[in-house]
Amino acid sequence: MDHMSPLERILRAIALALVVLFFMFPIFWIVLMSLQTNETILRSPPSMAFVPTFKNYAAIIAGRLDSNVASMSIHFMGNLMNSVILSVGSVALALVLGVPAAYAFARHKFKGSEDIAFTLLSFRFAPPLLVLLPLTLYFQSLGLANTYVGLIWVYQLICLPLILWIVRGYFEDISPDIEHAYRIAGHGWFATFRKIALPLAGPGIAAAGLLAFIFAWNNFVFALVLASADKQPVTVGALAFVTASGIQYGQIAAAIVMSIAPTLLLALWAQKYLVEGLSLGAVKG
Amino acid sequence: MHEKEKDLISAFLSGGMSRRGLIKRLGALGLTAASAGTLHNLMATQALAAEFDWKKHSGKSIKLLLNKHPYTDAMIANLDAFKELTGMDVTYDVFPEDVYFDKVTAALSSGSSEYDAFMTGAYMTWTYGPAGWIVDHNEWINDPEKTNPMYNWADMLEGVRKSCAWNGVPGGELGSDDAKQWCIPWGYEQNNLTFNKAMLDKAGVAVPTNMSELMEAAAKVQADTDGIYGIGVRGSRSWATIHPGFLSAYSNFGEMDLTNEDGKLSAAMNTAGSKAFHADWVKMIQESGAADWSTHTWYQVGTDLGAGKSAMIFDADILGYFMNGGDNAMAGELAYAGFAANPEAKAPTPNIWIWSLAMTKASKDLDATWYFMQWASGPEHALFGARKMDFVDPVRNSVWEDEMFKEKLNKGYPGYVDMYNASAPGASIKFTPQPLFFDMTTDWAAMLQRMVAKEVPVDEGLDQLAASMNKQLAEAGLR
Numbered sequence: 117m118d119h120m121s122p123l124e125r126i127l128r129a130i131a132l133a134l135v136v137l138f139f140m141f142p143i144f145w146i147v148l149m150s151l152q153t154n155e156t157i158l159r160s161p162p163s164m165a166f167v168p169t170f171k172n173y174a175a176i177i178a179g180r181l182d183s184n185v186a187s188m189s190i191h192f193m194g195n196l197m198n199s200v201i202l203s204v205g206s207v208a209l210a211l212v213l214g215v216p217a218a219y220a221f222a223r224h225k226f227k228g229s230e231d232i233a234f235t236l237l238s239f240r241f242a243p244p245l246l247v248l249l250p251l252t253l254y255f256q257s258l259g260l261a262n263t264y265v266g267l268i269w270v271y272q273l274i275c276l277p278l279i280l281w282i283v284r285g286y287f288e289d290i291s292p293d294i295e296h297a298y299r300i301a302g303h304g305w306f307a308t309f310r311k312i313a314l315p316l317a318g319p320g321i322a323a324a325g326l327l328a329f330i331f332a333w334n335n336f337v338f339a340l341v342l343a344s345a346d347k348q349p350v351t352v353g354a355l356a357f358v359t360a361s362g363i364q365y366g367q368i369a370a371a372i373v374m375s376i377a378p379t380l381l382l383a384l385w386a387q388k389y390l391v392e393g394l395s396l397g398a399v400k401g
Numbered sequence: 402m403h404e405k406e407k408d409l410i411s412a413f414l415s416g417g418m419s420r421r422g423l424i425k426r427l428g429a430l431g432l433t434a435a436s437a438g439t440l441h442n443l444m445a446t447q448a449l450a451a452e453f454d455w456k457k458h459s460g461k462s463i464k465l466l467l468n469k470h471p472y473t474d475a476m477i478a479n480l481d482a483f484k485e486l487t488g489m490d491v492t493y494d495v496f497p498e499d500v501y502f503d504k505v506t507a508a509l510s511s512g513s514s515e516y517d518a519f520m521t522g523a524y525m526t527w528t529y530g531p532a533g534w535i536v537d538h539n540e541w542i543n544d545p546e547k548t549n550p551m552y553n554w555a556d557m558l559e560g561v562r563k564s565c566a567w568n569g570v571p572g573g574e575l576g577s578d579d580a581k582q583w584c585i586p587w588g589y590e591q592n593n594l595t596f597n598k599a600m601l602d603k604a605g606v607a608v609p610t611n612m613s614e615l616m617e618a619a620a621k622v623q624a625d626t627d628g629i630y631g632i633g634v635r636g637s638r639s640w641a642t643i644h645p646g647f648l649s650a651y652s653n654f655g656e657m658d659l660t661n662e663d664g665k666l667s668a669a670m671n672t673a674g675s676k677a678f679h680a681d682w683v684k685m686i687q688e689s690g691a692a693d694w695s696t697h698t699w700y701q702v703g704t705d706l707g708a709g710k711s712a713m714i715f716d717a718d719i720l721g722y723f724m725n726g727g728d729n730a731m732a733g734e735l736a737y738a739g740f741a742a743n744p745e746a747k748a749p750t751p752n753i754w755i756w757s758l759a760m761t762k763a764s765k766d767l768d769a770t771w772y773f774m775q776w777a778s779g780p781e782h783a784l785f786g787a788r789k790m791d792f793v794d795p796v797r798n799s800v801w802e803d804e805m806f807k808e809k810l811n812k813g814y815p816g817y818v819d820m821y822n823a824s825a826p827g828a829s830i831k832f833t834p835q836p837l838f839f840d841m842t843t844d845w846a847a848m849l850q851r852m853v854a855k856e857v858p859v860d861e862g863l864d865q866l867a868a869s870m871n872k873q874l875a876e877a878g879l880r
Contacts, residue, residue, distance in 0.1 A: 153728060154707075154728050154729075155728050155730055158704060158707075158710075158730070159730065160628055160707040160709070160710050161628070162709065190631060214610065240835070243792065247582070248507065249507065249510060252507065252511040252513060253511055253512070253513075256513060256514075256515070261515070306744070311876075317426060326780065340496075340500055340503065340504060340507075341503075341504070341507040342840070344494045344496035344515075345493075345495055345496060346494075348496075352496070352497070352500060355497035355498075355499045355500060356469055356497045358497060358499055359470070359498070360469075360470050360495075360498060360699070360719075360720075360723070361468055361471060361723035361791070362707065362723060362727065363698070363700050363704060363731070392660045
């Protein structure tokens, strides 16, 4: 029952509004910046009054950056596409490999299982720069340098341990009795995994997948070292607006808005699963 | 093309006519400066091809690693001329400057043969050269079989050319007889004054000509105009804070970073002269610098000048050049002056940053790569970039003598040519080349921050800095 007085309710609403304002303000400010020219952004003193323009978005989509002295070509849309390919590809591969592995680690204790699981987790401990230089050499001899396949493979250092360890927790939280009952009905282990375990752990898998997607999307250094300019993600591409002839603040803001949009949309779409996933196992009968 | 125009340009290229004469006579034939430039470029390419076997490496391909910069844009805009001249193919990767040197270091240190040549700063070659990642370009420059006779290496500004050559011995003189040419100068930056003329006029302040005047002018103009600060200089905790205005002024007083006695290096920033200079510099920032000076890099210094938030900068001349155009609020309002901080100095002695080109040792075909290098750093491309693009400051004397280029500068950048003429003879790298360069200059910047923040008195801070540097030098076996 709700025992809050009207005053408490109002105070609570104000407090919530303030929290939302605090966290959303930087995004709101960036959206405003993306609709201004450099001149209005940099005027002194700053002002909220301006005539909105979509010039920055148009420049990014058209691939031309008007800097202080000349017009330069930019490839931000290419960077955006690279981020999509690398993030989606690496999460998909990590799910295909990680979810069955997580199930095996959760349900089938075998000799060395913990060692293997910790070895996979240790990929997350290694400082990227420590492994990247040797990897560059291997990639060149294997012909993987500057390929999406090679990068998606390296991105497994981010995605695979994350998905494996998170999803393993979800599988462990599901009662094995349900699976046993299904097995007794004459079904094999793969059918049990597919028909029982996977649907039950679905929200958890979605949550882990989304988290891995965000980590992959935000990665900076792997593609920078291992690939050419045409394979760089948005994290590297966004820096192209910081040029020797000046910083294009409006275009940086527009690029930020465009680069957070896919993750934001994905998070909104997966919100329902996320809540279920994150609270899975929190309440036990 | 009309034969008369062809003949005139041929006469010019063969040295039979001055540039001024060429422009005048082409003008008489009804040719605009722009079309004369295009014509000249085309003819020059043909002339280059006539005297040297440019097709020797036809069919080969090289790959470049480039920084996103107006120099790169100028090269890319003219790249078809090189492809046509040589029959070679050139591919390139362009990375933003913020990550550019990380990419270079990763590529070089892994021994990758992906890139045949790359853009670099001269300071960086003090690491790359001794590590064996790049070549001594003298081998190609001095080989008449490999270098076009019209390349004219001597046309490169002496101070700039020598600043890219080092014998690899810590403390060794730049450009000494035994020096290796680690990189080829491409474009460079002198550190001088760029100022907002209207702001100075409003405050009734003349363009400062020495350190005391600069301090007074910065304070006065700040007091007379609301919401601005007097002087923009860099202040972040980085080596890049030391090399522009700060070191240019410092060295103009005859002060040094290190002394070299029989190959033993010692810190030299705690001399009486150095302490007096530091005290003035710190006071200038405290009184007339940006409130957030300690975060200021190239970008903030330039952006504030362009937005009308600062009256002057003592930084790279090309930063002032860029801020005088585009959609900057102060576009067209800026002017330039050479600056000798020491009232007793005869002329400015700016420290310089040099964007250069270097060949990677791991390149699969250095001879073919050299064909690109000599074209990209050659007189014709330099002229193309200077006239038509924003390839400033050019590193060749011949380009600075070009009337079209000078006219372009005089028209939109008042005082720029005079500034160049006053300071180019004394422009060179003033640092002592040694492997701890980046660490030690970063420490220097950190100490400047502490002194400006009044955490430590100037005298005491410099003694601490010198002691710390001497310790580092000793640990590295350099002292």
